Amino acid sequence: MDIKVKLFAYLREGRDKVVLLDMNEGDTIKKAVKILNIDPKEISILLINGRDANIDSILVQGDTVSIFPPVGGG
Amino acid sequence: MNGYNGKILRVNLREKTVKVEDINTHDAERFIGGRGLGSKILLDEIDPKVDALSPDNKLIVITGPLTGAPVPTGGRYMVVTKSPLSGTVASSNSGGYWGAEFKATGYDAIIIEDKSEKPVYINIEDDKVEIRDGEHLWGKLVSETTKALKTAHGEKAKVLTIGPAGEKLSNIAAIINDEDRAAGRSGVGAVMGSKNLKAIVVKGSKKTNVYDEEKLKEVVSKLNKQIKEDGVTGTGLPAYGTAILVNIINENGVFPTHNFQTSQFDKAEEISGETLANDHLIKRTACYRCPIGCGRYVRIHDSEGGGPEYETIWAFGSNCGISDIKAIIDANFWCNEYGLDTISTGATLAAAMELREKGYIKEEDLAGPDLKFGNTEAIIYWTQKMGSREGFGHKLGMGSYRLCESYGAPELSMSVKKLEIPAYDPRAIQGQGVQYATSNRGGCHVRGYLISPEILGSPVKLDRFALEGKAQWAKTFQDLTAAIDSLGLCLFSSFAFSADDYAELYNAVTGSQHTGESLIGAGERIYNLERVFNLKAGIDGSYDTLPKRLLEEEIAEGPSKGNVTKLSVLLPEYYELRGWVDGAPTEEKLESLGL
Structure with a gap:
């Protein structure tokens, strides 16, 4: 299945901003993170299609995953 | 008194008098300082019903017990007054270096009363407090005023000033210190302008007394470590500033666009913190004793200066349909120069664009670039005109609520109590x-x-x-x-x-x-x-x-x-x-x- 992953802030260093992955039914965000060689400790916020998700969230065909390190401001 | 200087300056601009008073220690205990103690003084001393731009309103510039102390981020001061925009209590705070320098003059606060007949500025060098002629500064931009006052009083002097927007009583005028830090919101710059007070220059040599030096060192060391280890304050804010929020807020679908008509902007990436850092950032900057350093110093074309915060990028960006980060940086520069609140300025332009889109504002009303969503020329031109309050800029300078109300459509102002909602x-x-x-x-x-x-x-x-x-x-x-x-x-x-x-x-x-x-x-x-x-x-x-x-x-x-x-x-x-x-x-x- 096709999964789009969007990376932000310093997670882009050495990686593309947007990565398209071909994944299997039942795969979770954890697997995508592993493929992209991102240390889960660097991740602060995960979204699937703009809604809150976590590392164990199961992906489905066409999902967009957004991955952020700790960010803040205001 | 530890933490406090224990003294307040009271300056009457009509009588040209300066008095030194003791701080009310009972109130300082109960309301701490800054925003709290300032609000207590305001409530005690003015009738809350006064016209905010009349001489009866008072302008209180006040520090807290930790301002100027050797503590992380201890550089904030607060401007407390009645707001001409909302009619509520206004307390706008700002960083930079002015607040700590003012505290070092030996006062905790300055209460400014009444109105000078002619433009003046106040100069404070420790115990010396002068009300000086400011006519030569009136009409000058913030950078010009700051430069002139530093030439007159020395490079070490820190300058707090209004720009032309405050002089011309725009309800969304800010007070600017250190050239690009703003006590931005609620129109506090207009209150200063209404008193014919252009600037306050400070230069101090006193240290804030500390109750327990050893204990403080221990606590500060622990807290500096926490700042360093926290992902937001230790990594995210130093690297990208507040602008890093553009993408995350947009990804969540809560990034107001076209005056809150939609909530996601398809060109967010072009105005993001990542784009700002990659294409325009020269260096990061920090306020007094701040280990975070979220400030941006940026370059566009041949100009350099303080870069836009997240809320500023939103206000002039998605909210006005603008995807040109250079235009947003430019608009931010002009807000600092004219002394305008970036949030209310961008949000008022967005409201005007919706009024224009819906046919309330006619093209012939403008005599300038069309206020259409996405028109980069318009945000620069009209920001300057709001600052100088010329032509249609005069009306825009009232803020979004009064602008929309004047067309019979107050519901198009995205504000609460007439103060524009941010980002x-x-x-x-x-x-x-x-x-x-x-x-x-x-x-x-x-x-x-x-x-x-x-x-x-x-x-x-x-x-x-x-x-x-x-x-x-x-x-x-x-x-x-x-x-x-x-x-x-x-x-x-x-x-x-x-x-x-x-x-x-x-x-x-x-x-x-x-x-x-x-x-x-x-x-x-x-x-x-x-x-x-x-x-x-x-x-x-x-x-x-x-x-x-x-x-x-x-x-x-x-x-x-x-x-x-x-x-x-x-x-x-x-x-x-x-x-x-x-x-x-x-x-x-x-x-x-x-x-």
């Missing part, structure tokens, strides 16, 4: 919605930054769509923020500090015996005091609401589709938690807070 669509961030509605100064994100738990996951991640517990979160954040603003610290420290951490700092500097809980209690007293001011000014609970669009029009598309702010559920719960009836504290509540 986060509360229809799908429920806690932020009730916070915006109940904020004592109007539509403001830094009276209680619920974005932190509801979007960013700090200190815990909350479901942004849920209602349960949000009224309590809003109240707690509002109260803690009131305490932080009164201490003289930057709110960004709260990403890394707990309430107990603030109490430890406060105790080490002043010798007080606070706990985190009692500090939040002092914040609650301050919050209620501000509310009392508003009620006496005629701003009652009926003003605790949101624009109709946010209460009734569902977000049309994106991840937040189908939502409105459920204020009718949240507000009664919030009032109950506060001990308020119809937005007013009960007698019992006031008594319990010692008010």
